[in-house]
Amino acid sequence: MGYRNLQQCVRDLEHTRQLVRIEKEIDPYLEAAEIQRRVYLVGGPAVLFARVKGSPFPMVSNLFGTLERTRYLFRDALEAVRHLVELKIDPNHFWKNPWRYRDVPSTLWHMWLGKVSRGPSVECQCRIQDLPQVVSWPRDAGAFVTLPQVYSEDVDHPGLGKSNLGMYRVQLSGGQYVPDRQVGLHYQIHRGIGVHHAAAIRKGVPFRVNIFVGGPPAMTLAAVMPLPEGLSELLFAGALGGRAIRMVCRPGQLPIPAESDFCISGTVDPQQLLPEGPFGDHLGYYSLAHDFPVLNVDHVYHRKDAIWPFTTVGRPPQEDTSFGEIIHEITGPIIPSVIPGVRAIHAVDAAGVHPLLLAIGSERYVPYARKRVPQELLTQANAILGQGQLSLAKYLLIAAGEDAPQLEIHEIPAFLRHLLERVDWERDLHFQTRTTIDTLDYSGSGLNQGSKVVVAVAGEKRRELPTEIPGDLRLPDGFHSPRICLPGILAVQAPPFDPHDETTATSFTTKFTHDHAISKFPLIVLVDDSEFTARTLNNFLWVTFTRSNPAADLYGIAEFTHQKHWGCQGSLVIDARIKPHHAPPLVEDPEVTRRVDALAAPGGPLHGVI
Numbered sequence: 001m002g003y004r005n006l007q008q009c010v011r012d013l014e015h016t017r018q019l020v021r022i023e024k025e026i027d028p029y030l031e032a033a034e035i036q037r038r039v040y041l042v043g044g045p046a047v048l049f050a051r052v053k054g055s056p057f058p059m060v061s062n063l064f065g066t067l068e069r070t071r072y073l074f075r076d077a078l079e080a081v082r083h084l085v086e087l088k089i090d091p092n093h094f095w096k097n098p099w100r101y102r103d104v105p106s107t108l109w110h111m112w113l114g115k116v117s118r119g120p121s122v123e124c125q126c127r128i129q130d131l132p133q134v135v136s137w138p139r140d141a142g143a144f145v146t147l148p149q150v151y152s153e154d155v156d157h158p159g160l161g162k163s164n165l166g167m168y169r170v171q172l173s174g175g176q177y178v179p180d181r182q183v184g185l186h187y188q189i190h191r192g193i194g195v196h197h198a199a200a201i202r203k204g205v206p207f208r209v210n211i212f213v214g215g216p217p218a219m220t221l222a223a224v225m226p227l228p229e230g231l232s233e234l235l236f237a238g239a240l241g242g243r244a245i246r247m248v249c250r251p252g253q254l255p256i257p258a259e260s261d262f263c264i265s266g267t268v269d270p271q272q273l274l275p276e277g278p279f280g281d282h283l284g285y286y287s288l289a290h291d292f293p294v295l296n297v298d299h300v301y302h303r304k305d306a307i308w309p310f311t312t313v314g315r316p317p318q319e320d321t322s323f324g325e326i327i328h329e330i331t332g333p334i335i336p337s338v339i340p341g342v343r344a345i346h347a348v349d350a351a352g353v354h355p356l357l358l359a360i361g362s363e364r365y366v367p368y369a370r371k372r373v374p375q376e377l378l379t380q381a382n383a384i385l386g387q388g389q390l391s392l393a394k395y396l397l398i399a400a401g402e403d404a405p406q407l408e409i410h411e412i413p414a415f416l417r418h419l420l421e422r423v424d425w426e427r428d429l430h431f432q433t434r435t436t437i438d439t440l441d442y443s444g445s446g447l448n449q450g451s452k453v454v455v456a457v458a459g460e461k462r463r464e465l466p467t468e469i470p471g472d473l474r475l476p477d478g479f480h481s482p483r484i485c486l487p488g489i490l491a492v493q494a495p496p497f498d499p500h501d502e503t504t505a506t507s508f509t510t511k512f513t514h515d516h517a518i519s520k521f522p523l524i525v526l527v528d529d530s531e532f533t534a535r536t537l538n539n540f541l542w543v544t545f546t547r548s549n550p551a552a553d554l555y556g557i558a559e560f561t562h563q564k565h566w567g568c569q570g571s572l573v574i575d576a577r578i579k580p581h582h583a584p585p586l587v588e589d590p591e592v593t594r595r596v597d598a599l600a601a602p603g604g605p606l607h608g609v610i
Helices: 006-013 032-043 068-073 078-089 106-108 192-203 217-224 231-239 322-339 378-383 390-391 411-420 504-509 528-537 535-548 591-602
Strands: 018-023 044-049 059-061 112-114 148-151 163-167 170-171 182-186 206-212 245-248 262-276 290-302 308-310 344-347 356-363 395-400 429-436 448-456 481-485 489-493 523-527 555-556 559-562 566-567 572-575
Touching: 006 018, 006 044, 006 481, 032 044, 032 059, 032 591, 068 322, 078 106, 078 231, 106 182, 112 231, 148 170, 148 217, 163 192, 163 231, 170 245, 170 262, 182 262, 192 206, 217 231, 217 322, 308 344, 322 344, 344 555, 356 378, 356 489, 378 395, 378 448, 378 555, 395 411, 411 448, 411 481, 411 535, 429 566, 481 528, 481 535, 489 528, 504 523, 504 555, 504 572, 523 528, 523 535, 555 566
Parallel strands: 018 044, 059 308, 112 245, 356 395, 395 448, 489 523, 523 572
Antiparallel strands: 044 059, 148 163, 148 206, 170 182, 182 290, 206 262, 262 290, 344 356, 429 448, 481 489, 555 572, 559 566
């Protein structure tokens, strides 16, 4: 049986030595977040901060800090949930092996909601300022809730049946918000709560929102699950947690999980917007201040023994990486049933998740006369870009599985090698211009504005990929320090981007012909620091795909346009330099770093942990 509440979870992790307790007072301003990041990076335990400066509530972080611990948290129900997903894909699996699915009935039994009039979550009340004011990065606009469960209902169809539970950014302080009376909500309009917001605009009425924090870990994971529309996150939490979710239901209020640690309750005026941010986000940069909805707070509830769970986001990998991994384990098998022909999809965490998607598809069109060129792959690529959060992708690289049945979607170097050995830049690039991208991605032309490119490859191997730089390579003036990132991928250090002279990339590509030795590298990336870019795979992925907008930043040696189709005969060149319109990258505060170093020194509470 899963955890009833967060308190049970913390006690169990401490008992099994998967959690450490820090009794020294910790400052939620920058200090706690830096501790969390460092503990995560070394694969450390969950951390309970028993004394939090400025707040009566303890905090816990890194609960999901490793995939192994995340599996442990849901050990009683994880296999059964996977079996439930398998039957969702094909119910006939049951008749082939009924014994395998013997745990499904009990899982279905937990997928209901109990309505109660009282519960621990509403025993006490406090103010927003009493909550731990966690600030993760120096330029953050204020304190943020980093593991919120935001609950809303459809004003046209109120009730649990049409509800949505999502993890959307919540700003507790700073900016233009009235202290203790208003908090900021950051969400994109295609999300579930965005649908409820649109319905409230049509009806001309405000709508209520509850923000839950804490409770059983299944609630946190359910809030980030990409579930099909119409499938309740609360019901899924019951299945994943191994017990039905009890909801406190009172007249005139939205339901509140009986075992939540906190609930911030209020009303959203659908016409009211205030600047939210900046905030250090999961692409590794600050998302800047923009107008977003406001929650006008009327109550802040909490249980007597409440614990405030938090994480910190930033350049990946971070703790939310474990969310992506466990989500893939649970829902990965369902992809082929949603998008026919697509065998697997991987949103690359190191590239900021949304900027880069890898996919393995199928080429089933006229198999008796296959032309060994992308055909059905393009249909599948369009389907992928029409699916929920997958629609935020900028780069979609899709390969035909028939060409390499052993190809593994999470083996990124092998996937890129396969693609670059086969790609034909004259044929295989397909752009979508002036479209939507992730709100948090500032590589485009404005908020939510940018472009996409699909690289679809099928057929036999076309080239050998170089692994050494030609000794006689001569680069144009201003370009230097070439470094090999991966076979066939060359990073070249370019002059800093000049907004008054945007011809730098063109001046590079026009110096070479398609048969020049440099064109043996199918992919060249122009960067600010080639040594840093090539140092690790994660650096290459982060720099290349978070700092480029396909339609604006893709160039080619011997490039051409024919019947509105763009391609190149030589190397594809990505301009991944930092541009003036990009958001600033995240940098830690040196003074806070020194304080955390002291906590990790011999005799300190974190010695041996980080």
